[in-house]
Amino acid sequence: MIESNISWPIGSDSDMDAQFVTSAFQQDQYPPADRPEIAIAGRSNVGKSSLINTLVKRRHLARTSGRPGRTQSINFFLVNGAMYLVDLPGYGYARVPIKVKASWKDMVEAYLNTRPNLKAVVVILDIRRDLSAGDKDLLEWLEHHKVPIILTLTKADKMSKQQARTQAGKIAAACDMYAPLGPVLFSSKTRRGRDELWKHITETAGI
Numbered sequence: 268m269i270e271s272n273i274s275w276p277i278g279s280d281s282d283m284d285a286q287f288v289t290s291a292f293q294q295d296q297y298p299p300a301d302r303p304e305i306a307i308a309g310r311s312n313v314g315k316s317s318l319i320n321t322l323v324k325r326r327h328l329a330r331t332s333g334r335p336g337r338t339q340s341i342n343f344f345l346v347n348g349a350m351y352l353v354d355l356p357g358y359g360y361a362r363v364p365i366k367v368k369a370s371w372k373d374m375v376e377a378y379l380n381t382r383p384n385l386k387a388v389v390v391i392l393d394i395r396r397d398l399s400a401g402d403k404d405l406l407e408w409l410e411h412h413k414v415p416i417i418l419t420l421t422k423a424d425k426m427s428k429q430q431a432r433t434q435a436g437k438i439a440a441a442c443d444m445y446a447p448l449g450p451v452l453f454s455s456k457t458r459r460g461r462d463e464l465w466k467h468i469t470e471t472a473g474i
Contacts, residue, residue, distance in 0.1 A: 305387055387467075
């Protein structure tokens with residue numbers, strides 16, 4: 268376990284220390300693998316950057332954009348000096364050139380295959396959408412390579428509580444073989460699910 272002088276889980280706004288470290292396109296640009304890492308993955312524009320900002324209680328730590336495909340590198344954020352959150356490029360955006368899609372795929376697979384301190388991947392799905400082919404491919408790849416999955420359904424505030432429960436149950440059933448513990452319902456707007464997601468992250472990271 269990496270020692271940190273800040274207690275976990277995260278409590279008040281004042282006890283969070285988070286900073287951008289680097290953007291990487293290849294392995295020699297990664298920071299040292301000396302802390303546990305949790306990667307964040309999902310479709311383009313599903314809310315990865317917003318989720319990171321909500322987790323660390325910062326508005327603009329991870330850059331957000333209404334334009335899908337904005338994140339084109341692997342971005343590392345150091346949290347409380349104890350672990351990294353890693354924002355991976357999104358997938359599934361039709362307007363991205365085929366060559367760019369292929370380079371993203373190679374870059375992400377290289378990271379997931381070789382990073383020795385990777386503890387889990389937070390797979391983000393939009394609760395309003397059914398699983399896409401890209402979602403299934405990612406879940407199957409992670410399961411095949413035995414990478415732990417923390418399934419998270421974003422934009423839960425866009426539905427009523429009953430609708431969210433119903434849709435979450437449907438997605439959970441479809442993903443049971445990959446994430447048997449079930450999904451975390453999350454909202455960057457209301458912070459719903461933030462503490463639950465941190466609990467999964469810190470337990471998986473061993474902090």
